[in-house]
Amino acid sequence: MTALALSNFTLVTCLGAGRAATLAALRAGRSGLAPCRFDALPLDAYTGEVTGLATHELAGEWAKFDCRNNRIAAQALALDGFAASVAAAKARYGATRIGVFVGTSTSGILQTETAYRERDAAGWLPSGFDYAHTHNTYSLGRFVRGYLGLSGPAFAVSTACAATSKVFASAARMIAAGLCDAAIVGGVDTLCATTLFGFHALGVMAAGPCRPFDAARNGISIGEAAGFALIERPGPRLDPETVLLLGIGESSDAYHMSSPHPEGAGAARAMELALADAGLAPEEIDYINLHGTATLAGDAAEDCAIASLFGGAVPCSSSKGFTGHTLGASGIVGAVVGGLALQHGFMPGSPHTGRVDPEFRSNYLLEGRPAHINRVLSNTFGFGGVNCSLVLGRAA
Amino acid sequence: MMHAYVEGVGLYGPGLDGWARSAPVLAESENYALGPDILPASTLLPANERRRAPKMVKLALAVGAEAFASARRDPAGIAVVFASSGGDGETIHDILDTLASPQRELSPTKFHNSVHNAAAGYWGIATGSTAATTSLCCHDDSFAAGLLEVMAQITATGQPVALVAYDVPYPPPLSAARPIGAVFGTGLVLSPVATPASFAHVPVRPPRPLQGSRRCGNPRRRRAACRCWRRSRKAWRRR
Secondary structure, three states: OOEEEEEEEEEEEEEOOHHHHHHHHHHHHHOOOOOOOOOOOOOOOOEOOOHHHHHHOOOOOHHHOOOHHHHHHHHHHOOOOOOHHHHHHHHHHHHHHHEEEEEEOOOHHHHHHHHHHOOOOOOOOOOOOOOOOOOOOOOHHHHHHHHOOOOOOOOEEEHHHHHHHHHHHHHHHHHHHOOOOOEEEEEEEEOOOHHHHHHHHHHOEEOOOOOEOOOOOOEEOEEEEEEEEEEEEOOOOOOOOOOOEEEEEEOOOOOOOOOOOOOOHHHHHHHHHHHHHHOOOOOHHHHHEOOOOOOOHHHHHHHHHHHHHHHHOOEEEOOOOHOOOOHHHHHHHHHHHHHHHHOOEEEOOOOOOOOOOOOOOOOOOOOOOEEEOOOOEEEEOOOOOOOEEEEEEEEO | OOOEEEEEEEEEEEOEOOOOHHHHHHOOOOOOOOOOOOOOOOOOHHHHHHHOHHHHHHHHHHHHHHHHHHHOOOOOOOOEEEOOOOOOOOHHHHHHHHOOOOOOOOOOOHHHOOOHHHHHHHHHHHOOOOOOOEEEOOOOOOHHHHHHHHOOOHHHHHEEEEEEEEEOOOOHHHHHHHHOOOOEEEEEEEEEOOOOOOEEEEEEOOOOOHHHHHHHHOOHHHHHHHHHHHHHHHHHHOO
């Protein structure tokens, strides 16, 4: 692909709000996971909860969009000068030439969970319930597009845990096809009973904080996140620290709805395609941000895929021990972690992981360390056997 | 200008049972008659997956399979864009109903069936295709958004791409908040070039960049320039 610039990006997770807070936690190896307090749900689990959302109520013309998912989206859009970057892009290209391609898996379903508990005697939902602006998958896209005053092409991608990586692919194609000049990509997933009890039912929730790639890993910790990037063709004078999107690889497992291919064949294919798209050999990747959710099968499959392509050469780690598995938002979390690593010269470690599974062959980093890196690969894999890998790089 | 050529169509809706039988009805050479809502049985899925798959997945697979069969193409290796305005309503209702009950014990199968990309997952299992799929949503504009994504993919890759768009009515009480009239699904296999199988042309003109805006920098003039560009290039030159 022709490289695109991430002109600005921002992130909110349990590590904090914005790039600086995220960077500080990643560098310090400080996890944001804590025992689940969300909605007083009776679950013996850790979560990566974003605090303070109760006070970020959406008001005025945005009140109809008010739900946890859109609140955290609004919070993220207000950080790191992101809205100003979008306004500048709007002045350059016009609002109709900026697309919005955002990912989410559960959108504002938390709103409907509450509405179901408040059904009347005849079983109907409360009168104020607004499906289209909260629960619907496109609620996030409609909100972000309206909030930023954009009118280019827009949709929500909902491919489970690979959603916010796949949006980079859609946006890059839209720009290449001339349908827009720039795009807002990223997305949001927030805590809700559907995913907390759903993963609990699958038996893949860790009792303590998740331990990616650990010999004693026993499942995921669910987190929440909102992250966005503005992508466009790079201008003639690029700051050397500008993060570039260099390649994207997408594949399907065609194997099982909720279990990965045991040898990670689909994962390896996505990584191969991303490298080919970027025109890079495996040895030109300096760091890999793994999907690494800390399930037994998922980590083993990803290790297999990494070893088949990179052997044990390339340092890699999962950031799930920091943020938890932010589900549909994990693609943008991976992209932002990768972007910060490129800009600030470090490779993050893996809090809570004590001893790497001795069966694994990849070069897994337990501790973070400073390192000048030029190319990062970031992986996401999801339900339905959907795989997506991104290659990011420094402009110079 | 972006171009695509329709090679195959799949269709299912009330009184519209398959493309071959529905085409004369849609062309009004035969009368429309509302038929019973009986989804065609998908032969693609193995028996155990067929039992687990929700109605919406069966609908998507049926129209997708019909589109590929009428295009005489093997689905393996061809990218598919899945578009719907939400996940499977019955599955989501069951989950929400359970979560509102004291037990809150979800079925693992229902949980994985609730994802928006469930149809794409089952499609891969059924066809063995490891090609990329995308599953997207744009509420009532999901079909149009899906077609735009397909056009962008065809333009960017030069390869054929299929679109499968579908929605299934929600059960109460969700049906009151999100009314969907009927079960409806359609599949299209689109090629970047005309082929012996293709019978229709889809031209798409991307909106022009607002070149006028850079000259005047005035947002009000910019809007005028946009309308002007749309009207004709000649009119713009006269300005």
